[in-house]
Amino acid sequence: MSQELPPSRMDKLVAVKGMNDVLPPDSARWEWLEERVRTLMTRYAYSNIRTPIVEPTALFVRGTGESTDIVEKEMYSFEDKLNGESLTLRPENTPGVVRAAIEHNLTYGGGRRLYYMGPMFRHERPQRGRYRQFYQLGAEALGFPGPELDAELILLVHNLFADLGLRNVRVELNSLGLPEERQRHRQALIGYFSQHLEALDGEARRRLHSNPLRILDTKNPAMLSLVQGAPQLLDYLGDDSLLHFETVKTLLAACNVRWEINPRLVRGLDYYSHTVFEFATDELGAQGALCGGGRYDGLFEALGGRSTPAVGWGMGLERVLELLKTQGQDNVGPSLDVYAVIAEPSILPHAMSALQALRALGVSIQMNAAQSHGLGSMKSQFKKADASGARFALVFGVDEMQNKAVAVKSLRDGKGEQVVRSLTDLPDWALTLQSPPNLQPGK
Numbered sequence: 093m094s095q096e097l098p099p100s101r102m103d104k105l106v107a108v109k110g111m112n113d114v115l116p117p118d119s120a121r122w123e124w125l126e127e128r129v130r131t132l133m134t135r136y137a138y139s140n141i142r143t144p145i146v147e148p149t150a151l152f153v154r155g156t157g158e159s160t161d162i163v164e165k166e167m168y169s170f171e172d173k174l175n176g177e178s179l180t181l182r183p184e185n186t187p188g189v190v191r192a193a194i195e196h197n198l199t200y201g202g203g204r205r206l207y208y209m210g211p212m213f214r215h216e217r218p219q220r221g222r223y224r225q226f227y228q229l230g231a232e233a234l235g236f237p238g239p240e241l242d243a244e245l246i247l248l249v250h251n252l253f254a255d256l257g258l259r260n261v262r263v264e265l266n267s268l269g270l271p272e273e274r275q276r277h278r279q280a281l282i283g284y285f286s287q288h289l290e291a292l293d294g295e296a297r298r299r300l301h302s303n304p305l306r307i308l309d310t311k312n313p314a315m316l317s318l319v320q321g322a323p324q325l326l327d328y329l330g331d332d333s334l335l336h337f338e339t340v341k342t343l344l345a346a347c348n349v350r351w352e353i354n355p356r357l358v359r360g361l362d363y364y365s366h367t368v369f370e371f372a373t374d375e376l377g378a379q380g381a382l383c384g385g386g387r388y389d390g391l392f393e394a395l396g397g398r399s400t401p402a403v404g405w406g407m408g409l410e411r412v413l414e415l416l417k418t419q420g421q422d423n424v425g426p427s428l429d430v431y432a433v434i435a436e437p438s439i440l441p442h443a444m445s446a447l448q449a450l451r452a453l454g455v456s457i458q459m460n461a462a463q464s465h466g467l468g469s470m471k472s473q474f475k476k477a478d479a480s481g482a483r484f485a486l487v488f489g490v491d492e493m494q495n496k497a498v499a500v501k502s503l504r505d506g507k508g509e510q511v512v513r514s515l516t517d518l519p520d521w522a523l524t525l526q527s528p529p530n531l532q533p534g535k
């Protein structure tokens with residue numbers, strides 16, 4: 093095996109560049125966020141879907157789009173050893189969800205509201221907020237043509253960010269209309285940019301005939317004024333498309349959500365039509381897009397299914413957690429009820445059976461454990477109890493055990509107070525704890 097590793101990785105194995113370990117106590121923040129997400133998804137009646145991380149490469153070529161950055165240069169693809177089929181670690185999950193919906197006929201007899209959380213993989217240049225393995229939360233509403241679903245999905249994100257306490261996040265909106273409207277706009281764009289060939293950079297020239305809409309998305313400051321003068325898609329939309337877009341805006345306004353129209357918002361994936369949107373912040377440097385999505389009424393057909401309207405979004409969870417931290421909301425974590433101090437190994441059978449009974453009543457308990465044989469001195473155990481953040485220490489001492497009792501010592505409110513309770517009283521005491529939810533935001 094070892095000869096397969098590059099020499100620099102022979103000695104010490106480390107994680108792949110751009111792929112991160114999530115370690116405690118940071119992992120508690122992830123659990124806290126995931127918990128909030130699940131609660132909110134239930135409130136909007138979205139059900140969880142879990143699709144494979146590996147899909148046929150063709151799914152993304154046909155779904156995400158051949159001329160997108162993702163398919164052109166960012167996919168982790170490999171051959172299946174058995175039959176040579178090209179497979180890919182999913183760079184996004186909208187095509188996977190649509191594939192599953194077609195395969196299992198999920199929209200038969202009605203629409204479906206679905207959500208997922210999980211890792212995605214893109215071979216991008218890693219930097220703050222941009223990783224090669226990152227976690228996305230996504231929501232997809234399948235089988236609904238109405239603008240009220242576009243609005244509902246935007247409201248869901250708005251609600252989640254408000255619930256998390258995030259500030260200074262703007263909502264950008266645009267409409268990409270229908271394919272034939274985009275086609276007319278495309279011709280106008282090609283005409284416009286062809287007249288200014290000398291001002292186009294290499295990438296824009298390459299895209300001029302394959303995907304001129306993406307030129308509007310340029311990050312090249314030298315091209316900004318050119319792009320600002322380009323024909324705007326909104327001017328090419330027909331009445332139905334305009335009405336769809338107007339209704340989305342009216343519904344958002346009715347729910348007190350403010351937005352900005354960004355005519356340059358075209359999104360980097362090929363499947364969008366009508367509404368597209370992004371939630372963005374200026375507080376995370378270059379990687380300020382927290383969430384992006386839109387309507388993709390043509391994707392089912394492109395993947396071989398029946399024509400089915402759909403709309404959804406994807407959210408980068410690392411970026412959401414990073415913004416929470418930037419805004420001073422990083423103190424979330426498990427709240428521990430009890431740290432169990434145990435005087436000597438002979439007491440372990442009594443202590444552990446008492447702790448089992450308490451845990452069955454919902455009390456969270458960290459039992460003392462030492463890194464050497466034995467349990468450690470009482471002094472070191474109390475030090476660890478203090479550091480654990482627990483509300484109480486339960487002290488299983490030699491004297492107490494002889495009296496079938498345990499000392500309950502406060503570690504937070506009324507710190508140091510100690511009451512001796514009989515073991516038979518412990519369940520009643522546990523019920524008075526009224527344990528707060530296991531994960532709570534720290535203020």
Ligand code: HAM
Binds near residue numbers: 385405406408
């Ligand atoms: P996307 O804009 O490619 O859309 O990604 C959505 C979000 O994922 C971005 O706004 C960003 O927060 C996060 N993200 C993307 N790439 C990275 C990365 N390399 N590192 C960290 N975070 C990243 C989609 O993926 C579509 N599937 C969204 C969608 C769902 N449209 C309709 N339904």
